[in-house]
Amino acid sequence: MKLLLAAFLLCLALTLNNGAPANPHGLSALGNDHGHPHGGPPGNDHGHSHGGPPGNDHGHPHGGPPGNDHGHPHGGPPGNDHGNPHCPNDKQDHHGPDRCDGVEFNAITPDEKGTTLFFLDNFMWMGFHGPAHFANESFEELDDIHHIGHVDAAFRMHDEENADDHDHIYFFLDEKVFSYYNHTMEAGYPKNIQEDFPGVPNHLDAAVECPKGECPANSVLFFKGHDVYTYDITTKTVKMKTWAHLPACTSAFRWNEHYYCFNKNNFSRFDPQTGDIAPGNYPKDARNYFMRCPNFGHGHGNKVPKCSDIKLDAITTDDTGKTYAFIGNQYLRMDTNRDGLHNFPITRQWNETINGVDAVFSYDGKLYMIKDNQVYIYKSAVPYKLIAGYPKTLKEELGIEGHVDAAFVCNGEHFVHVIQGDKMVKIDLMATPRAVSDAIPLSMSGIDAGLCSSEGVTVYKGSTFYKFASPLIFAASRMVPRPNPITSAMMVCED
Ligand SMILES: [Ca+2]
Ligand SMILES: [Ca+2]
Numbered sequence: 001m002k003l004l005l006a007a008f009l010l011c012l013a014l015t016l017n018n019g020a021p022a023n024p025h026g027l028s029a030l031g032n033d034h035g036h037p038h039g040g041p042p043g044n045d046h047g048h049s050h051g052g053p054p055g056n057d058h059g060h061p062h063g064g065p066p067g068n069d070h071g072h073p074h075g076g077p078p079g080n081d082h083g084n085p086h087c088p089n090d091k092q093d094h095h096g097p098d099r100c101d102g103v104e105f106n107a108i109t110p111d112e113k114g115t116t117l118f119f120l121d122n123f124m125w126m127g128f129h130g131p132a133h134f135a136n137e138s139f140e141e142l143d144d145i146h147h148i149g150h151v152d153a154a155f156r157m158h159d160e161e162n163a164d165d166h167d168h169i170y171f172f173l174d175e176k177v178f179s180y181y182n183h184t185m186e187a188g189y190p191k192n193i194q195e196d197f198p199g200v201p202n203h204l205d206a207a208v209e210c211p212k213g214e215c216p217a218n219s220v221l222f223f224k225g226h227d228v229y230t231y232d233i234t235t236k237t238v239k240m241k242t243w244a245h246l247p248a249c250t251s252a253f254r255w256n257e258h259y260y261c262f263n264k265n266n267f268s269r270f271d272p273q274t275g276d277i278a279p280g281n282y283p284k285d286a287r288n289y290f291m292r293c294p295n296f297g298h299g300h301g302n303k304v305p306k307c308s309d310i311k312l313d314a315i316t317t318d319d320t321g322k323t324y325a326f327i328g329n330q331y332l333r334m335d336t337n338r339d340g341l342h343n344f345p346i347t348r349q350w351n352e353t354i355n356g357v358d359a360v361f362s363y364d365g366k367l368y369m370i371k372d373n374q375v376y377i378y379k380s381a382v383p384y385k386l387i388a389g390y391p392k393t394l395k396e397e398l399g400i401e402g403h404v405d406a407a408f409v410c411n412g413e414h415f416v417h418v419i420q421g422d423k424m425v426k427i428d429l430m431a432t433p434r435a436v437s438d439a440i441p442l443s444m445s446g447i448d449a450g451l452c453s454s455e456g457v458t459v460y461k462g463s464t465f466y467k468f469a470s471p472l473i474f475a476a477s478r479m480v481p482r483p484n485p486i487t488s489a490m491m492v493c494e495d
Helices: 002-019 140-144 334-339 394-398 471-476
Strands: 107-110 116-120 123-126 132-134 153-156 169-173 176-181 206-210 219-224 227-232 237-242 251-255 258-263 266-270 314-317 323-327 330-333 343-345 359-363 366-371 374-379 406-408 415-420 423-428 436-441 449-453 456-461 464-468
Touching: 107 169, 107 251, 116 251, 153 219, 153 251, 206 258, 314 366, 314 406, 323 334, 323 449, 330 334, 359 415, 374 394, 406 456, 415 449, 423 471, 456 471, 464 471
Parallel strands: 107 153, 153 206, 206 251, 314 359, 314 449, 359 406, 406 449
Antiparallel strands: 107 116, 116 123, 123 132, 153 169, 169 176, 206 219, 219 227, 227 237, 251 258, 258 266, 314 323, 323 330, 330 343, 359 366, 366 374, 406 415, 415 423, 423 436, 449 456, 456 464
């Protein structure tokens, strides 16, 4: 009896581990997505050499799925995500397929909560690790109504102006389209594809959303062989192109603003406007990145940093609402938690800042990056382009000298607050020449980064942050408030 109980507890522990997001191996400066997967999404690879062996884009080994999309805390051993054959009640006992065998998915899409769904025949995986389930346990009508047994293509609608459709998951089966929200099918579905998406063919191979900013307009890319139908959601018009240079996508997936075309068990990162494959050694085996498989993934043994070891260099929110944190030669988009956090080399977006940054602020559609005594100004649009004539010196551009710890501009203001040691100076960005209008002694020093938003000022110091209602209150504060710890919900780190 005692033995049985012990066996049960062991199974329970293993099951819990299996349920945790993938993780473990790699990580990088900013860490991994909530602790988990490591290292690397397949994104990074531009062929730059920032050190490290091939395949390693951060100078760290990585590998592993791009992050945790469940928002679970992570943990769990690297490797085997298919459960434990010794546990009688393990969910995978229905003998579903094993994605570590090297499968060709039928479709891949995030759901409305940011969990990535992988479809194969009538099975579905939720997240980057864990067992397969029957797809009709989650999307009942796909099978009950249609009895087709597989999904041709799927995507998550991005249409913020249309709340009735935004974040809905669309599935394509033969000539039909299904729309789901929160795993519930919308009234009126399924429809014929042409009824909902005029000009888009039946029997699709793959589909992926492409929001405005990444495509010229909010769009969906539909793939059929090498033909790509770019469907404009607003005008309901289609443009067809043939991308013979890209493998025929049997599923397509947008993750952290990057686009992945899957073919067999491999994937290639591509440009959604041209179909050009990103630099790097594509195609790559999905098992090294998008799932946790024994003997796959790089960098086994590498650790996600502890949140208590995190130290930001800079943070800013640009005019489009994207929040970037910078650590070393890496950056992290902090407003994309829902779909998993992941860090990338800074040079991927800002070519010239190869040695990292000291402070970054956003003003008037531009990103100002300060490193040593240089100021780099980029237009805030992807791809970020250095404005001609930059970098310039701090003295020339802002009228100041010395090391800059942090800098921020509050919404709608034309003053930048620059923190240098234990003082904060205010500079009018509309004045020529630029000159310090105010220098205020601060009650705290050693600040690493600062951000101003509608919620006030947040300053980061080591692994903690402090909030103040406004720059004035921050400047006037004679008492250092209680620090808040940086957590794995904000950064790629382990609590
Ligand atoms: Ca497909
Ligand atoms: Ca700094």
